[in-house]
Amino acid sequence: MTRYIIRRILQALPLLFIISVVLFVLMQNMGDPLATMGGRKVTRKADRIRLARQLGLDKPVAVQYLYWLIGNDWAKTDMDGDGVAETPGVRKGVLRGDWGISLVNRQKVTKVIGERLSNTLLLMLTAEALIIALAMVIGIYSSVHQYSAVDNIITTVTFILYSMPVFFFALLSMYIFSVNFKRWGLPYLPTVGMFEPKAGQTFGQLIWHMVLPVATLSFGFIAGYSRYIRSTMLEALGQDYVRTAKAKGLPKPEVVYIHALKNASLPIVTIIALDLPFLLGGAIVTERIFGWPGMGRLFLDHVARSDTPVVMGILMMIATAVIVFQIIADITYAWLDPRIRYQ
Amino acid sequence: MTDILVPQPKSSAVVSLTPDELETPPLTIGQLTWRRFRRHKMAIFGAVTLFLIVLYAFGGMLVFSEADANFNDTGLRLQAPSQKHPFGTDTIGRDILVRTIYGGQISIIIGLTAMLVEIVVGVTFGALAGYFGGLLDSLLMRLTEAVLVIPQIFLLLVMAKYFAQDIPNMQFLGRTFSGSVLVIIFVIGITSWPYLARIVRAQFLSVKENDFILAARATGASTFDIIFRHILPNSIAPIIVAATLSVAAAITLEAYISFLGLGVRPPTATWGNMLEGAYNYIESAWWLWFFPGVLIAVTVLSINFLGDGLRDALDPHSRAV
Numbered sequence: 001m002t003r004y005i006i007r008r009i010l011q012a013l014p015l016l017f018i019i020s021v022v023l024f025v026l027m028q029n030m031g032d033p034l035a036t037m038g039g040r041k042v043t044r045k046a047d048r049i050r051l052a053r054q055l056g057l058d059k060p061v062a063v064q065y066l067y068w069l070i071g072n073d074w075a076k077t078d079m080d081g082d083g084v085a086e087t088p089g090v091r092k093g094v095l096r097g098d099w100g101i102s103l104v105n106r107q108k109v110t111k112v113i114g115e116r117l118s119n120t121l122l123l124m125l126t127a128e129a130l131i132i133a134l135a136m137v138i139g140i141y142s143s144v145h146q147y148s149a150v151d152n153i154i155t156t157v158t159f160i161l162y163s164m165p166v167f168f169f170a171l172l173s174m175y176i177f178s179v180n181f182k183r184w185g186l187p188y189l190p191t192v193g194m195f196e197p198k199a200g201q202t203f204g205q206l207i208w209h210m211v212l213p214v215a216t217l218s219f220g221f222i223a224g225y226s227r228y229i230r231s232t233m234l235e236a237l238g239q240d241y242v243r244t245a246k247a248k249g250l251p252k253p254e255v256v257y258i259h260a261l262k263n264a265s266l267p268i269v270t271i272i273a274l275d276l277p278f279l280l281g282g283a284i285v286t287e288r289i290f291g292w293p294g295m296g297r298l299f300l301d302h303v304a305r306s307d308t309p310v311v312m313g314i315l316m317m318i319a320t321a322v323i324v325f326q327i328i329a330d331i332t333y334a335w336l337d338p339r340i341r342y343q
Numbered sequence: 344m345t346d347i348l349v350p351q352p353k354s355s356a357v358v359s360l361t362p363d364e365l366e367t368p369p370l371t372i373g374q375l376t377w378r379r380f381r382r383h384k385m386a387i388f389g390a391v392t393l394f395l396i397v398l399y400a401f402g403g404m405l406v407f408s409e410a411d412a413n414f415n416d417t418g419l420r421l422q423a424p425s426q427k428h429p430f431g432t433d434t435i436g437r438d439i440l441v442r443t444i445y446g447g448q449i450s451i452i453i454g455l456t457a458m459l460v461e462i463v464v465g466v467t468f469g470a471l472a473g474y475f476g477g478l479l480d481s482l483l484m485r486l487t488e489a490v491l492v493i494p495q496i497f498l499l500l501v502m503a504k505y506f507a508q509d510i511p512n513m514q515f516l517g518r519t520f521s522g523s524v525l526v527i528i529f530v531i532g533i534t535s536w537p538y539l540a541r542i543v544r545a546q547f548l549s550v551k552e553n554d555f556i557l558a559a560r561a562t563g564a565s566t567f568d569i570i571f572r573h574i575l576p577n578s579i580a581p582i583i584v585a586a587t588l589s590v591a592a593a594i595t596l597e598a599y600i601s602f603l604g605l606g607v608r609p610p611t612a613t614w615g616n617m618l619e620g621a622y623n624y625i626e627s628a629w630w631l632w633f634f635p636g637v638l639i640a641v642t643v644l645s646i647n648f649l650g651d652g653l654r655d656a657l658d659p660h661s662r663a664v
Contacts, residue, residue, distance in 0.1 A: 014485075015485060015488060015489055015492065018485070018489050019489050019492060019493065022489070023493075023501065026501050026502065026505045027501070027505075030501075030504045030505055156385075159385075159644075159647070159648070159651075160644060162647070163591070163640070163643045163644040163647045164640050164643075164644070165595050165598055165599070165636070165639055165640060165643065166599075167598070167599070167602050167618065167622075167636070168632075168636040168637075168639065168640050170622075171618075171621070171622060171625065171632050171633075171636060172636070174622070174625050175625060175629055178625075179625060179626050179629075191625070277494070278494050280494060280497075281494035281495065281496040281497065284496055284497070284500075284603070285496075285599060285602065285603070288603060289622050299497065299500075300500070300603060303500055303501060303504055304504075311501070314497075315493060315497060315501075318493065318494065318497065319492045319493055322491075322492045322493075322494075323492060
C-alpha cells in the first residue's frame with residue numbers, strides 16, 4: 001500500500017508541472033497587470049518600465065516561469081535599466097515554498113489566500129456536512145419505500161433541483177426569503193456578507209448569514225447524491241445476503257442500516273472524496289452573489305486584474321487538493337473493501 | 344408488443360420459427376429505441392418542452408426584429424411587466440421579452456456548437472487512445488487528467504479572459520454578433536471534452552476486442568475504416584447520451600461565465616448575460632433575472648430529461664420494450 005501511495009504521488013508531480021506551465025502561459029496574455037496596480041494608474045512611461053523590471057514582467061515567459069518555480073536568488077536582475085544586471089533576486093520560488101507577492105496589493109500570496117481560505121472552508125465544510133446528512137436520509141428513505149408516492153415525489157424534485165443552475169436557485173431563494181419575507185414583516189435572511197456591521201461579529205450573526213450561501217452551495221449536490229444513494233441502496237437491497245438476513249428474521253433497521261447500507265456506502269464514499277474539491281467551483285458563483293469574502297471572490301477579483309501569482313496560487317492549491325483527494329478516495333476504497341488490492 | 348404464439352414443443356423435435364410464422368416482423372434497433380423512449384413520460388415531456396422553447400426563440404424572430412431587442416430608451420428603464428412589455432424592461436429600457444427571444448437563439452446555438460466542438464475533440468482523443476493504446480494512450484490520458492484536475496469553471500474563466508481580448512463584432516446572415524460568442528463556444532468546447540474522451544476510450548477498449556473487428560481486420564479493412572465504420576457506430580449510444588447532456592451543461596456554463604461578467608459581450612443578448620448584474624436589482628426589479636433564469640432552468644431540465652430517456656432507450660441491455 002505504501003508503495004502504491006508513493007507511486008501515485010510520483011505520478012502526480014509531472015501532472016502538476018504540466019498544469020502549472022499551461023496555466024502560467026495562459027495567465028501571461030490576460031492583460032496588463034500594471035494598468036490596475038494597487039488601484040491607481042501608473043501613467044508615466046518611465047515608472048512603468050521600472051516597475052515591469054522590478055517585478056520581472058519584462059522577461060520572456062519561460063524565464064518568468066522559471067523564476068516562479070525555482071526563484072531568482074541565483075540570478076542577478078537589471079534594476080536600474082543600464083543594461084548591467086547587478087541586483088540579486090530575492091524570490092525563492094514555489095518549490096521552496098515561496099509563492100511570491102500579489103501584484104495587486106504587494107502582500108504575500110500565502111497571506112492573501114490564507115485570509116480568505118478559512119471563510120471558504122467554513123462555507124464548504126458546513127455545506128458538505130449538510131449534503132452528506134440530507135442526501136443519506138433522503139436516499140435511504142426513498143430506496144426503502146421504492147415507488148411509493150413519497151419516493152416518486154422525491155425522485156422528481158431531486159431531478160429538478162439537480163438540473164437547476166446555481167445562480168437561479170440563489171436569486172430565487174434570495175427573492176423569497178429576504179426580499180419578500182422582509183416585505184411581509186417576517187424574520188428575513190440576510191443576503192450579503194458574513195456579519196451585519198451594526199450587530200458586530202457574533203456567532204449568531206455568522207450562522208444567520210450562512211443559511212442562504214450554504215443552501216445554494218449544497219442543493220445540487222444533495223439532489224445528485226440522494227439519487228445516487230437511492231440507486232446503490234436499491235442494488236444492495238436486491239442482493240442475496242439481504243434476503244438471507246431478512247429470512248433469518250433480523251429486524252428491518254438492522255437489515256437496512258447494517259447489511260445493505262454498509263455495502264452501498266462504498267461507492268458513495270469515493271464520490272464524496274472526489275467531489276469535495278469541486279465544491280470550490282460552486283463557491284465562485286455563490287460567493288459572488290452573496291458577497292461572501294472567500295476564495296472564489298478572491299479568484300474573480302485577481303483574474304480581473306491579471307494577478308498571476310495569486311491566481312496561480314489558488315489554481316495550484318485546488319489542483320493539488322483534487323489529486324490528494326483522488327488518492328484518498330482510492331485508499332479509503334481499498335480500506336473499506338478488502339477485496340481490492342493495489343499493486 | 345403483441346404476443347408471439349410459439350407452438351409448444353410436443354416432442355424433443357427442435358421447433359424453428361420461420362419469419363412467416365411470426366405475427367410481426369422483428370423490430371429494427373431504431374424502432375426498439377423509439378418504443379422504449381416513448382414509454383419514458385418525462386423524456387417525452389422534455390422533448391416537447393424543448394421543441395416549444397426552440398419555437399419560442401426562433402419563431403419569435405418572425406414577430407419581433409433584432410432592432411427591437413437592442414432598442415433602448417432610458418426613459419423606460421426598469422419598467423415592471425405590463426401590457427406593452429410583458430416581461431418588463433431592463434436597466435437601459437430594452438424589452439426583456441424580445442431579448443429573451445434573441446438571447447435564447449444565441450444560448451441554444453452556443454449549447455449546440457460547443458457540444459460539436461466537444462464531440463470532435465473528445466471522440467478523436469478517446470478513439471485514438473482506446474484504439475492504439477500504449478504510449479499514445481498514456482499521453483492522451485495524462486492530458487485528460489490534467490484538464491480534469493482544475494474545476495471547469497476556474498479554467499473557463501481564465502481561458503475566457505485569455506481569448507477575449509478585443510474581439511471585433513462579426514457579420515453573419517445579415518446580423519451583427521459580438522465576436523465573444525465564438526470565444527465562449529470554443530472555450531466551453533475545449534474544456535468539456537475530457538469526460539467524453541474517457542467514455543469513448545472505455546467503449547473502444549471493449550468493442551475492439553470483438554470478433555467482428557478481427558474479421559474486419561482479416562478482410563483488409565483500413566485502420567480508418569475500422570475506427571470510424573466498425574467501432575464508432577457500435578459505441579454511439581453513450582456518445583449520443585453524453586452529447587445531449589453536454590448541450591445542457593454548455594448552456595449553463597455560458598450563463599455562469601456571462602453572469603460573472605466574462606461571457607458574451609453586448610450588443611448580442613444571451614440568457615446568461617441578461618442576468619449579469621441582475622442581482623443588484625434583486626429587491627427592485629425581479630423581472631430582470633426571473634424570465635431569463637426560468638428559461639435557462641427549464642431548457643436545462645428538459646435536455647436532462649431527454650438525455651435520461653435516451654440513456655434508457657439506447658441501452659442494449661434494457662429488456663423493456
